[in-house]
Amino acid sequence: MTVPGGRIDAHHHFWDPAQREYPWMAGDAMDPVRRPFGPADLAAELGPAGVAGTVLVQTVSDTAETRQFLDIAADSDYVRGVVGWVDLTARSVGDELDALLDGPGGDRLGRHPAPGARRGRPAVAVP
Numbered sequence: 001m002t003v004p005g006g007r008i009d010a011h012h013h014f015w016d017p018a019q020r021e022y023p024w025m026a027g028d029a030m031d032p033v034r035r036p037f038g039p040a041d042l043a044a045e046l047g048p049a050g051v052a053g054t055v056l057v058q059t060v061s062d063t064a065e066t067r068q069f070l071d072i073a074a075d076s077d078y079v080r081g082v083v084g085w086v087d088l089t090a091r092s093v094g095d096e097l098d099a100l101l102d103g104p105g106g107d108r109l110g111r112h113p114a115p116g117a118r119r120g121r122p123a124v125a126v127p
């Protein structure tokens with residue numbers, strides 16, 4: 001996708017094997033990427049590729065990672081959106097989403113508006 005000032009990379013990841021376990025990183029074939037890859041690594045590649053912004057996508061099903069990615073987005077000139085994870089079956093899902101949206105980078109969290117959503121936030125039914 002192209003926007004004024006450059007293109008948008010709509011899907012990229014950051015990871016750090018010292019911080020968490022990544023099941024998708026198992027096996028010898030993943031050895032070349034089994035090292036930290038973060039904002040500074042990607043930033044150096046954006047300008048030469050004509051990319052003005054990105055969407056940072058979860059690497060594991062972990063709300064702590066979502067919070068970390070939102071912090072990165074809040075401090076970044078190029079992370080325009082975050083696709084994160086929250087347990088939609090948890091009774092506290094509404095409060096968890098509110099906390100993510102109200103916290104640093106929350107304005108960059110992708111969300112699906114639904115009928116009945118409050119303050120423009122997703123409506124989630126919990127059994």
